[in-house]
Amino acid sequence: MPASSNLRADARRNVELIRAAAVEVFRERGLSAPLEDVASAARVSKATIFNRFGGRLGLIDSVIDAVVAAELLSTIDDARSIGGIGMRVRAYVRALRDLQYSLPAVNDVLLQEFPESEPLMALCRAGDAFHAELVTEGHAAGILAPGMTAGDFQALAMDNATALKHGRFRPSREEYDRRTGFVLGGICRSPNSDAQ
Known part of the structure; x- marks a missing residue:
């Protein structure tokens, strides 16, 4: 894409309209939303x-x-x-699952729907690195279930992303939050781990 400063005023305006529309559409419907919807919201052609x-x-x-x-x-x-x-593990899992429920584009990132996107893959790498930190510290403190790995953190997030993106039925928020408790019950060894 040419630098915005090199574009005519009407072309610059179109670029900004498209960006604003894409942010709105992608936040509401995910990164796979039809480009026709972005074009329509920006009032430009595809x-x-x-x-x-x-x-x-x-x-x-x-x-x-x-x-x-x-x-x-x-x-x-x-x-x-x-x-x-x-507390760090519990807060992170709750916050990530909350984002997955409320912001569909998070699930596209976790599922690596667009692996050719370097910024998207950089987010995946940041998540992987943090999962590794949590697992190392969690096992050292004895609060994670035996055998829990960084890959397990990623798999749990991806399983949830798949269910939210492709499942036939979206759970109510109450059901979803209740199931988050079940996830945490399986990851953490005991409720007393909150204190560690």
């Missing part, structure tokens, strides 16, 4: 999206920070700031 961004991948790369990266990275940073590893 061809304009391809002309300015090269297609879906370029558009995703252009708006991923505003759509999903800030929330995912903030979830990791917020969890890192919590003192006890038991």
Whole structure:
């Protein structure tokens, strides 16, 4: 995509309209939402999206920070700031599952729906690294279930993403939060781990 400063005023306006529309549509419906919906919201043609961004991948790369990266990275940073590893694990799992329920694009990231997107894959790598930290510290403190791995954290998040994105029935928030408790009950060895 040419630098915005090199574009005519009307072309710059179209780029900004497309970005704003993409943020809105992708946040509401996920990164797989039809580009026709983005074009309609921006009041441009789908061809304009391809002309300015090269297609879906370029558009995703252009708006991923505003759509999903800030929330995912903030979830990791917020969890890192919590003192006890038991509380850190519980807060992170709850926060991540909350994001998965409320922000569909999170599930696209976790499922690596667009592996050609470097910003998307960078988010996956950040999550993987944090899961490894949690597992190392959690086992050292004796609060994680024996055998729990960083890959298990990722698999649990991906299983949940698959169910939310492709499942026939979306659970109520009450049912979903209750099941989060079951997930945590399986990950953490005892309720007393909150204190650690």
